[in-house]
Amino acid sequence: MHAMPNSKNAINLIDSFEKIPVKIFATPKEGSVYGAKEIAHLIREKQARNEDCVLGLATGSTPISLYAELVRLHREEGLSFKNVITFNLDEYYPLEREALQSYWSFMHRHLFNHIDIKPENIHIPNGSLPKEDIKKHCLKYDQLIDAVGGIDLQILGIGNNGHIGFNEPGSSIFSKTRLVTLDNSTRIANSRDFQNISQVPRLAVSMGISTILKAKRVLLLGWGNKAAIIAKSVEGNVTEQIPASILQQHNDCTFIVDEIAAAELTRIKSPWLTGECEWTNKMIKRAVINMALKLNKPVLSLTTHDYNENGLSDLLVEKGDAYEINLQVFYMLRDTITGWPGGKPNAVIPNHPERSTPHPKRCLIFSPHPDDDIISMGGTFMRLHDQGHEVHVAYQTSGNIAVTDEFVTRFLDFAVGFEQMFDIDNHKSLEVLNAARTYLATKKVNQIDSAEIRAIKGLIRVCEAKATCRYVGLTDDRAHFLNLPFYETGMIEKKPMGEEDILITMELLQKLQPHQIYCAGDLADPHGTHKVCLDIVFESMRRLKASGEKWVKDCWVWLYKGAWQEWDMDEIEMAIAMSPDQVMKKRFGIFIHQSQKDMVPFQGSDSREFWQRAEDRNAHTANLYAQLGLTKYAAIEAFVRWHY
Numbered sequence: 001m002h003a004m005p006n007s008k009n010a011i012n013l014i015d016s017f018e019k020i021p022v023k024i025f026a027t028p029k030e031g032s033v034y035g036a037k038e039i040a041h042l043i044r045e046k047q048a049r050n051e052d053c054v055l056g057l058a059t060g061s062t063p064i065s066l067y068a069e070l071v072r073l074h075r076e077e078g079l080s081f082k083n084v085i086t087f088n089l090d091e092y093y094p095l096e097r098e099a100l101q102s103y104w105s106f107m108h109r110h111l112f113n114h115i116d117i118k119p120e121n122i123h124i125p126n127g128s129l130p131k132e133d134i135k136k137h138c139l140k141y142d143q144l145i146d147a148v149g150g151i152d153l154q155i156l157g158i159g160n161n162g163h164i165g166f167n168e169p170g171s172s173i174f175s176k177t178r179l180v181t182l183d184n185s186t187r188i189a190n191s192r193d194f195q196n197i198s199q200v201p202r203l204a205v206s207m208g209i210s211t212i213l214k215a216k217r218v219l220l221l222g223w224g225n226k227a228a229i230i231a232k233s234v235e236g237n238v239t240e241q242i243p244a245s246i247l248q249q250h251n252d253c254t255f256i257v258d259e260i261a262a263a264e265l266t267r268i269k270s271p272w273l274t275g276e277c278e279w280t281n282k283m284i285k286r287a288v289i290n291m292a293l294k295l296n297k298p299v300l301s302l303t304t305h306d307y308n309e310n311g312l313s314d315l316l317v318e319k320g321d322a323y324e325i326n327l328q329v330f331y332m333l334r335d336t337i338t339g340w341p342g343g344k345p346n347a348v349i350p351n352h353p354e355r356s357t358p359h360p361k362r363c364l365i366f367s368p369h370p371d372d373d374i375i376s377m378g379g380t381f382m383r384l385h386d387q388g389h390e391v392h393v394a395y396q397t398s399g400n401i402a403v404t405d406e407f408v409t410r411f412l413d414f415a416v417g418f419e420q421m422f423d424i425d426n427h428k429s430l431e432v433l434n435a436a437r438t439y440l441a442t443k444k445v446n447q448i449d450s451a452e453i454r455a456i457k458g459l460i461r462v463c464e465a466k467a468t469c470r471y472v473g474l475t476d477d478r479a480h481f482l483n484l485p486f487y488e489t490g491m492i493e494k495k496p497m498g499e500e501d502i503l504i505t506m507e508l509l510q511k512l513q514p515h516q517i518y519c520a521g522d523l524a525d526p527h528g529t530h531k532v533c534l535d536i537v538f539e540s541m542r543r544l545k546a547s548g549e550k551w552v553k554d555c556w557v558w559l560y561k562g563a564w565q566e567w568d569m570d571e572i573e574m575a576i577a578m579s580p581d582q583v584m585k586k587r588f589g590i591f592i593h594q595s596q597k598d599m600v601p602f603q604g605s606d607s608r609e610f611w612q613r614a615e616d617r618n619a620h621t622a623n624l625y626a627q628l629g630l631t632k633y634a635a636i637e638a639f640v641r642w643h644y
């Protein structure tokens with residue numbers, strides 16, 4: 001199949017590689033507000049003509065903020081859904097509609113329960129029919145869509161493998177609503193909503209590609225970590241291997257993305273290839289590093305020929321000699337590497353990532369979960385302490401959902417035995433242990449833990465975090481447990497950032513008045529805990545700055561990445577080098593989090609343990625520096641500065 005940009009799109013896209021129009025917004029929220037406005041406009045337009053408005057709807061993490069905005073428009077701006085008929089894309093099979101993870105539940109939780117849509121106008125594929133009835137059900141679903149005049153506006157998300165609806169790679173362009181098998185990668189991605197992968201259904205009922213293509217207008221939303229697949233879908237060839245690329249053949253389809261999801265588009269990633277480009281130092285660094293990595297050459301070995309062959313002849317015209325540019329980029333890379341995350345005292349080092357004064361500094365590490373500090377920046381954490389800084393850690397959430405039930409009885413057993421050992425009345429703890437045993441024995445799959453069990457799980461994690469702080473050398477008063485309320489739903493789906501989360505965070509910041517802050521900068525995780533935790537710190541700092549707090553002016557914020565991702569090489573502004581011994585010390589620090597070792601609930605798509613992910617990632621960063629021609633360290637932890 002050939003990439004055939006539709007004529008409407010082609011007019012707008014002369015200067016770009018994009019074959020589908022892409023609208024880029026600063027944040028998912030802004031993109032959602034735009035999407036909701038488009039929907040509201042259509043609904044009202046149809047209302048004015050006394051017509052029904054037929055919407056095709058998606059589920060998953062992506063449209064949550066869109067639905068929140070539609071609910072707001074209904075509540076605050078009188079948007080009525082009385083003339084709206086909806087058809088959802090898909091439903092797991094088999095799954096009862098009452099299950100927490102069913103798309104029926106999802107849609108009611110996020111949208112239908114909060115608007116005035118007529119229940120008879122809601123259509124969601126049924127995931128609980130006997131298999132022999134499914135074919136008929138699917139046929140009827142497509143007929144129903146046709147009977148109401150087809151879908152006016154179809155909302156889509158996109159899977160990391162390019163699926164739309166549950167049309168996995170290989171789905172035919174002619175496919176209709178049908179029973180489909182979920183890709184393993186989809187089951188892994190969606191396992192975040194289930195206790196573990198084995199509970200994710202293997203099948204689903206999904207609208208077909210042809211059903212989707214028949215919609216009069218399509219809006220595909222994509223946030224954060226979808227950057228790679230979005231670029232492939234809009235810039236690559238049309239192929240059934242990337243179902244979303246087939247949307248190139250639709251004549252009114254738009255992708256709505258946030259800046260992070262747009263990052264891999266050529267016009268953003270390599271703007272020099274799509275036209276004029278302003279050659280800032282940042283841009284030069286990115287272009288040269290990308291070329292060196294692609295050619296697998298050290299920066300200082302790049303030649304004029306390499307520049308010309310890789311679309312960078314403009315840069316040569318503007319900045320001159322290849323060797324001079326190589327040197328400039330080499331120095332930029334070199335200046336990021338240091339062993340002194342808090343700045344090197346009594347030394348004047350131009351271009352050092354951190355200030356040498358004041359020394360020592362008061363540093364505050366924000367750790368979204370109780371182990372992110374040691375997993376993501378354990379080497380830096382230890383260095384800061386060893387170099388005499390006053391290091392505090394703020395554990396933002398309790399992390400209680402990631403503890404298995406077995407840990408609860410194990411620790412309660414300990415509490416009972418401990419009291420017995422020291423002749424303390426263990427009547428109460430025995431009662432708690434027995435109650436927990438009974439509760440857990442009858443607990444259903446996916447049942448939310450009781451408040452008591454959650455508190456015990458949270459305490460287990462508090463003890464692990466405290467033990468890690470002690471291992472690094474911190475006294476107990478340096479560990480602050482914020483227990484932010486947004487997290488305490490007992491489910492994977494958390495509440496959005498709330499006022500109380502911000503006030504708790506501001507209070508700690510104001511008390512400590514740090515010179516340096518570290519936080520998990522997982523910008524590409526739009527609905528995850530890390531992103532909410534980051535937004536809370538950002539909002540707190542902005543408010544403190546606006547209120548004129550003097551210390552804020554002198555406080556630098558460094559972002560580390562959580563779990564196993566790392567910043568791109570051209571983004572890194574501070575690279576903390578680690579020796580093999582430090583790598584081992586960090587590993588043992590991670591081991592202290594026993595409740596997170598081996599199998600943890602909600603592990604997601606990576607079966608490696610956390611210490612392995614951390615080591616692989618830190619070694620990988622060190623290798624990339626070496627590949628670019630810098631010294632080879634055992635491991636490197638990387639940071640980007642946030643300016644506010």
Ligand code: F6R
Nearest residue numbers: 058059060061062157158159165
């Ligand atoms: C959901 C659906 C899927 C999702 C896709 C992205 O109804 O049809 O195609 O849109 O899997 O999921 P999230 O938004 O969770 O990343």
